[in-house]
Amino acid sequence: MKKMRKKRKRVTRVINNNTAVKAYNKEKVERVIKELDFRPDVSARRLAGGKTNTIGIIIPRFDDMFRTYYITEVMRSVCQRASRSNLDVLVHLTSKDVTQKGARAHLENISLCSGVIFADIQGNEPLLEEVMGEDIPCVVMNYFDKNLNAGCISIDNKGGAKAAVDYIISLGHQRIATITGDLAIQAGKDRLEGYKESLNSHGIPIDDELIKKGDFSPQSAKKCIRAILKADAYPTAIFIGSDEMALEAIKALRDNKIRMPQDISIVGFDDSWFARQGGIALTTIRQPLIKMGEAAVEEIRRTAFSKEKGSPRKIMLPTELVVRESCVPPLRREDFY
Secondary structure, eight states: OHHHHHHHHHHHHHHTTOTTSOHHHHHHHHHHHHHHTOOOOHHHHHHHHOOOSEEEEEEEOOTTGGGSHHHHHHHHHHHHHHHHTTOEEEEEEEOSSOOHHHHHHHHHHHTTOSEEEESOOTTOHHHHHHHHHTTOOEEEESOOOTTOSSEEEEEOHHHHHHHHHHHHHHTTOOSEEEEOOOTTSHHHHHHHHHHHHHHHHTTOOOOGGGEEOOOSSHHHHHHHHHHHHTSSSOOSEEEESOHHHHHHHHHHHHHTTOOTTTTSEEEOSBOOGGGGOTTSOOBEEEOOHHHHHHHHHHHHHHHHHOSOOOSOOEEEEOOEEEOOSSOOOOOOGGGGO
């Protein structure tokens, strides 16, 4: 019996990645686990481990993710707010598209977190289902779904985009293009909808030729500008789905001898550090990413540590138009002479 207890303890240590197990014994246990396709019971591990002061943040893996404004600001705000609440943060990276089997493996790694924050839902739907299925308190940022049984904290992307295009129109522009973000992401879709809603509300027909599909990357913005400049008639203004894309668009326009903002005005979205680069102060939409990260931690604190948990909250944070130098009234015909 004593020998059996020792073996059980050894297996438990291997499963929990305890370094006190000899390499030889660890290899034997891992080999048997693989042969049996054994998966630890997440609920049992949580019950045995009890509540911890660790919360997890799930970040979908993509190229240059840690140099994007969104990820760096969200990470900074989550970690700072958690630190003030004496909480540790476990950063967990996932692949671009998590499979159901892969979701179970990820779940084992975060199972001892008292709550989980998803930096984005894209590609993480199976993992979110697993987390909710285990009743682990969770919050999804940059996403809004009233029917989701989890907290949602997002930015009013649609309203922000509409405000940007409303401002462009107020200066007298009629031929307005847009370079979208990734339309597989809710933020990208909502910003395109805001662009269209503004045009519709001002009686300006939507021209599909003026809608260029980007993916939030600088490379996609450069490609979209090339497509815009091939048209017979240029737009007088472009609403661009992120400041980083806007900066690349400005560079591409200048490379083609297009004056900014006299020939083509630009409005971005984010109010990131990119808005103050490129030789011209960018008119943009400020999104409160710091507040979003802080609100996510507060929601986890409420649902994981408070006695009065209540239903998951759905929070939509407002945006703000920041007027600078990159958007001016369009040139009048007499200005050409």
